[in-house]
Amino acid sequence: MDPVDRTARFPVGAVVTLEALTGDVHPCLARLRTAEPVSWLPAIGGWLVTGRDPALAVLRDADSFTVDDPRFSTARVVGPSMLSTDGADHARHRAPFAGAFKHAVVMDGFEAWTAIEARRLLAGHLAVGRCDLRPALAAPLAVGVIARALNLEEADPDRVLGWYRAIVAGVEGVNAGREVGDGTRRAVADLRRAVDRTVRNSAGSLLAEVAEEGSLTADELFSNTAVLMFGAIETSEGMTANALAHLIGDPSQLAAVANDRSLVPDAVEESLRMEPAATLVDRYATREVDLLEARIGVGDLVTVSLAGANRDPVVFNDPDRFDVRRPNLHLQLAFVKGPHVCLGLHLARLQTIAAVDAVLDLLPGVRLDDDFEPARGLVFRKPAAVPVAWGPSEG
Template sequence: MTTPVAWPTLDVLTRDPHPALASIRSTAPLAWVDSLGGWLVVGHAAAVRVMRDAGTFTVDDPRFSTSRVVGPSMLSTDGAEHDRHRQPFVSPFTPRSTRAHFVDFVDTEATRLVAAVAPAGEAEIRTAIAGPLAAACMQRALGLKAIDVGQLLTWYTDIVAAVAAVTSGSGVPEGSRLAYAALTDAVRSTIATAGASSFLGEVAATAGTLTSTELLSDIAVLLFGGIETTEGMITNLVLHLLREGFDPAALLHENDLLDAAIEESLRLEPAAAVVDRYATRDSEIAGVRIRRGELVVVSLAGANRDPAVFEHPDRFDPGRPNLRKQLAFAQGPHVCLGAHLARLETRTAARALLALPGVRLDPARTVEPSGLVFRKSAAVWVRWNRTVP
């Protein structure tokens, strides 16, 4: 192991990691960072290698943050065990299923949310649009119709806070334990009363050897992953588009431009900034020796700004020819299950917001994205011209 370095601190990595990640990347694709207690991978090629090689770099370790919060799940297992957890949930998130079951629902829900705030002439879109839309979609995807969307958002917030706390070296907050217990009780009740024809009933019936506890863990990671990633995607996209001065009319009439902008926003500020892995054996990356048992943190935010792949990486440029090389949804066996749904929600929410007359950013009340694990703006305020009835 190289000599530990105190910089960048957790505070730097939380507030604005990009200059520090660029500094590390200018000398090597990875470095030991003392504040993380492990290796930080910032190069694109190295990040892809680590995420694709689950045999050498695994999530299946008792230190893995999510497993410490919700127990073993598809997010914290590898190999056959990972397949056992993930497979029952694959079907509803395929592109075909997403189109069949979510296009109309997402359009209706996004339209309803925007219409609710339209008379005010302004809104903070993370809490008014992005979060509620993401929660409503996960409520539908998982068949949790009996659970109020507001309650789902509360539980999700507490669970995400626990993952962030564990990653930064703290313990699981008691409030997060209570939130997870309440969520699991609600899901058990839903499975028991909804019957085999419901989504959760079907999953439970085809889950094979998954126990009820394992099933609940998988539902929990899908819930917070589906809400967190999408809420961040929508919020960060609107911030990028309005701050950069893109013409809303052009975005509304050019689907390819909006889709490219979504990919570029994901590249520039991925909602999930890092993913953790643990070395199962001694190995080497770019001449750096990694020893068995060491933590390897893949910085998706760092890899997405690797100048070896993306020219002028700090610039928001939807015209890039290689946008699909961005790694916001990870790669390998743990590639995001709900990526198609997240893109659909983000595109639909953006179109509904951009259709508001004179839509523009309110920079005085908008804050920059932040977060060690999950990066998004806490507040993106948007204003538009109020129409007179």
């Protein structure tokens, strides 16, 4: 079907703008999901999947919907990795890292540390009575956790963030049709040296063990390390910021969780359902596929809206309501399903739970400032700030 026919065939998708997908996206996703759960969007030059069933069908079928495509910009900046390969090659890239991210291993290595680190980060703000929890807690916790997981402890958070920003700028540049710039090249080379140093000097570290295991080349070890690092920073910061904002912004749910702390993991899961920090994932069709009303052509971009799937009313009753006691909140798809399921999901959950616990322990009476503005973003969604105050209310 040529693009003009597609536009006529999917009138709701035809008028969706990038701004509608970036700002208050949920009403737009609801309209699409009701009328065109797999729709053609000229704004993204591809199909957008907003229904939960078709989303699962795409995510679970890597033979028909691959990530392995030259348009995938991250691979053009850091090289091929588990994020940009499928089939046997994907398994080869992912397997050497998998053991270190299993639930029991993560709990052993990080549960006590994240609890202490989250409290340490908040401690510096206690005397002031108000702060922005994104830069105070969510962001430095995200950087600290992944630096520790990769044994890049000698790299201070500012340096890690510098690499991060330069590589993100490179990926955005490639998306906009530009070549990879000098700043990005320098950051990639600097990070590469830090990875090589860790492999040489930190015997027993994850990176040294993967290098020794021998199934990845030095280039592949680097590109997977970069993906681990960059997959962890913005997403985890967003996940924690979103969870804090959802919970603190809803006084009755906050009181329920404060009174029964066993609800904290469910509150985090419900926040992932409401606003997955990474909200769009891209695949490329390897063959012609009919998905609901859509005839998808070979090579077509197929973007899955995890935010759309997570508010599908067929599965989630009253889907726009934040409800920490929702019985099926674990059916949310923020970490996707299928072969590319997030490798860091246990580590991500652990740090956000630690952040929420630290806030509940240390900031009694915590409340959102009136100037709070909800999450925004096309691919990564989070609020610009999570400004809070605590202690006795001024009014």
